[in-house]
Amino acid sequence: MEAGRQDYNLLVIGGGSGGLACAKEAAQLGMKVAVVDYVEPSPRGTRWGLGGTCVNVGCIPKKLIHQAALLGGMIRDAPHYGWDVAQPVLHDWRKMAEAVQNYVKSLNWGHRVQLQDRKVKYFNIKASFVNEHTICGVTKGGKETLLSAEHIVIATGGRPRYPTHIEGALEYGITSDDIFWLKESPGKTLVVGASYVALECAGFLTGLGLDTTVMMRSIPLRGFDQQMSSLVTAYMASQGTRFLKHCTPSRVQKLPDGQLQVTWEDLTSGKENMGTFSTVLWAIGRIPETRSLNLENAGINTNPNSQKILVDAQEATSVPHIYAIGDVAEGRPELTPTAIMAGKLLARRLYGQSLDVMDYSNVPTTVFTPLEYGCVGLSEEEAMARHGEEHVEVYHAYYKPLEFTVAERDASQCYIKMVCLRKPPQLVLGLHFLGPNAGEVTQGFALGIKCGASYEQVMRTVGIHPTCAEEVAKLRISKRSGLDPTVTGC
Numbered sequence: 001m002e003a004g005r006q007d008y009n010l011l012v013i014g015g016g017s018g019g020l021a022c023a024k025e026a027a028q029l030g031m032k033v034a035v036v037d038y039v040e041p042s043p044r045g046t047r048w049g050l051g052g053t054c055v056n057v058g059c060i061p062k063k064l065i066h067q068a069a070l071l072g073g074m075i076r077d078a079p080h081y082g083w084d085v086a087q088p089v090l091h092d093w094r095k096m097a098e099a100v101q102n103y104v105k106s107l108n109w110g111h112r113v114q115l116q117d118r119k120v121k122y123f124n125i126k127a128s129f130v131n132e133h134t135i136c137g138v139t140k141g142g143k144e145t146l147l148s149a150e151h152i153v154i155a156t157g158g159r160p161r162y163p164t165h166i167e168g169a170l171e172y173g174i175t176s177d178d179i180f181w182l183k184e185s186p187g188k189t190l191v192v193g194a195s196y197v198a199l200e201c202a203g204f205l206t207g208l209g210l211d212t213t214v215m216m217r218s219i220p221l222r223g224f225d226q227q228m229s230s231l232v233t234a235y236m237a238s239q240g241t242r243f244l245k246h247c248t249p250s251r252v253q254k255l256p257d258g259q260l261q262v263t264w265e266d267l268t269s270g271k272e273n274m275g276t277f278s279t280v281l282w283a284i285g286r287i288p289e290t291r292s293l294n295l296e297n298a299g300i301n302t303n304p305n306s307q308k309i310l311v312d313a314q315e316a317t318s319v320p321h322i323y324a325i326g327d328v329a330e331g332r333p334e335l336t337p338t339a340i341m342a343g344k345l346l347a348r349r350l351y352g353q354s355l356d357v358m359d360y361s362n363v364p365t366t367v368f369t370p371l372e373y374g375c376v377g378l379s380e381e382e383a384m385a386r387h388g389e390e391h392v393e394v395y396h397a398y399y400k401p402l403e404f405t406v407a408e409r410d411a412s413q414c415y416i417k418m419v420c421l422r423k424p425p426q427l428v429l430g431l432h433f434l435g436p437n438a439g440e441v442t443q444g445f446a447l448g449i450k451c452g453a454s455y456e457q458v459m460r461t462v463g464i465h466p467t468c469a470e471e472v473a474k475l476r477i478s479k480r481s482g483l484d485p486t487v488t489g490c
Helices: 017-028 052-057 059-081 093-117 196-207 226-238 336-350 380-387 402-406 438-450 455-459 469-474
Strands: 006-013 033-036 121-123 126-131 134-138 144-154 158-160 189-192 212-216 242-245 247-254 260-266 272-277 279-282 286-288 322-324 365-367 373-377 392-398 415-421 428-434
Touching: 006 017, 017 033, 017 052, 017 093, 017 144, 017 336, 033 144, 052 059, 052 093, 059 093, 059 196, 059 402, 093 121, 144 336, 189 196, 189 272, 196 212, 196 226, 196 365, 212 247, 226 242, 226 373, 226 380, 226 415, 226 428, 260 279, 365 438, 373 438, 380 392, 380 415, 380 428, 415 455, 415 469, 428 438, 438 455, 438 469, 455 469
Parallel strands: 006 033, 006 144, 033 121, 144 322, 189 212, 189 279, 212 242
Antiparallel strands: 126 134, 134 144, 158 286, 247 260, 260 272, 365 373, 373 428, 392 415, 415 428
8 A cells, every 4th residue: 555545445536416425325335435526716716615516506506596587577577466566676686696605605514514424534635546446636735645445436527618719718708607606797698508508597697687698509408309499598588588599709808898899700691790798608518527537547438529438327437446427427417316316326336235227218307497498208309210200299288377367478488298109008208398387397297207107197197276287287289180289278
């Protein structure tokens, strides 16, 4: 043994959702466990504590600010319901940000306490492989620590991608690593990208009363059902978000007054345009945190294009005792709950408690845009590509949430569709829901679809009245029929 080296049964690199879940589960099974975590500051200098992307710069602050934006809409609805609310109602970004950031900090502390309670050793060091059983960790001050383990789990996640080929992008732009930690309002904002991160951020910025523009090169929500995606952006546009479609930025310059002048090309016309914004938010995808790990020292293989770690069904890398879970692993959904479950199952397999492997099929998710989009299973495009158009039946309907009626809200994008196999018993391949509380609705139906529900079984499900969720059990019209898929109520 090398002098000063500390040895463990399990070493987890990455203190995000998946890594922490794996470490805590292994510790509960009696293993000697260590977690190594280090946050490299964003180019803007933003840094945060233990908990990973979800806790600090993802799901948690995103959902809270989304809720703040929804509350603004409810306040505007309130006079229709008899509440005497003075209009317009102004929003205080600083007050909201402080409350959200304080809550996130409490979660950081909570994770540290949980590790301590479970006797998991936590190291705030930046890790890189020395060999297949040993890593070298370096503190912020430069002190080195050697750690070795029987098993190693890589759960380092990813970070937002910067378009470094664009002049001024790195110097003047921010990403989702920064938006949730801003002390002051971002003001008039250009969001570049059409991912779920881009649309969620643009949606809540518009909802908080900020002038917001989305610049998208191609299609919105790539990988999601495209009919649903177009309805998402249509609703956002109706609520005030501007869209620059088929455009790509070429330069960002800082003006003397501190504003940012963005130059972009319209790919349709070939013309160059300019606009001035207070903030430019890049949301053009994420890259895995693998580059500084020195994976080659341990013989770990990666996909040369995505830079993600190649894994098998057991989450094992090319080195049998080294594993990768979560966003850093190739072919895995970039979702917190899948990383958590994969981490727990991996710990149980490693220490003899189970043989179960993670099932990545029919994982539900929700895009928290102003009109939420929840889905589970295959998109319409995926179903037809996999089974053939002639073997797929799609039932669908527009509907109007009861909550929208008194306030006379526009419900023209509230829509549900169920993708099924045409052959009886018409197995449900996918469910797509656009409307209020989409996550809560989708979560419930996800269990049925995971258990192999058929269209007939869903139609025999008694709905809870009056809810949006009950509309799923009223999908009687097939796309093939050509009938108007509008649901008018009870």
